[in-house]
Amino acid sequence: MMKITEEQVSAAYQVAKKVFDGHMKATYGGKVLSSEHGLNDTTANDFIVDYKCLLEGRVFYRAMSASAMRYFMEQIFAENDEHCKVNAITALRGHIAYYENHYKTRMHLMREVANYFDALMQRPKTIVEVEAEFAVAVERSLRGSSRDRLRRLANAGRKPTSIVVQSTVFVRNPDVVAERLLRAGGRCESCLAEAPFMRAKDGTPYLEVHHKVRLAAGGDDSIENTVALCPNCHRRFHHGAATTM
The missing domain is CATH 3.40.1800 (His-Me finger endonuclease fold)
Structure with missing residues (x-):
């Protein structure tokens, strides 16, 4: 089996994101990855499906390499809000449990990826990170449909949640x-x-x-x-x- 390159993983992430955001059909995304980036049809489809499952917190059954998963998780953590990050870890943990039980093996490298991002979730965020994540969430909401936004608002609580953040303060003159x-x-x-x-x-x-x-x-x-x-x-x-x- 030919090893998937970093460039192919990056391309797969960008295509999967476009499909998830509704800017590209899944079938067309698969063709782009196969014709322009050299991935076979099955692998291309797996990347697209796995990304969707990660963002939605659902177990996925087709595996990707630990290095590819680390890249996907890094991008998800950089571009999405707290809810999506929790979903991604939940989906990854579910995938590990399924794969280990089905194939009677131990996914050591994939567990390291899950543990790493679990640890990030435990670290107190800085106010800069919180503000950056909020800005990303607002942009995602603006790109979405009015119907979906109003539906979420109808089910949302009126009181905001609170978190503890760590802060670095410069002692100014x-x-x-x-x-x-x-x-x-x-x-x-x-x-x-x-x-x-x-x-x-x-x-x-x-x-x-x-x-x-x-x-x-x-x-x-x-x-x-x-x-x-x-x-x-x-x-x-x-x-x-x-x-x-």
Whole structure:
């Protein structure tokens, strides 16, 4: 049997994802994987079915290699919310139980994959990870149909759940913030508008100090690396199209 390459596994993942998201028919996806990437029809179909089962938390019966499974799980964990991650581990555990019972063997490498991602689920997430997963979930909801979204809303609870996160906090220099605010003179240093309101506690103009190069990316906590912004411009710098000062 010819060994499946990393490139083929990556292609199989992308096709399986498109099929699951409704952007491609399964039959066409299988043809793409066979004609363009050299997978046989059965293997191509197995990848597509296994991905769907992973996302839905259902046992799958056709095996893929442990290395291919690790790649699929890595991508699922990077692109999906908590619910899908739990589903993926549940499906993988179910597959291992089925395969070991049916073939009277022990899937040592596949168990290592399952244990690794189980451990990731136990590690407290950072606030950045939580926000990134939420953004992915919103994008997935926007791509879905209104009917499915309203159906989920009808069955959803009104109170949000809560989790404990781990947080890394940079101890910033207060003199940098104070000096930058004073130099701004009450005006946003991007749009040049006056601060939108005065602080209740001391009546000073409300501006937010932004690091041009993020501290998390190795930026300096210095006057030169900061700019005082109104809340609107601050959000634009973080979430808008690429902006330079």
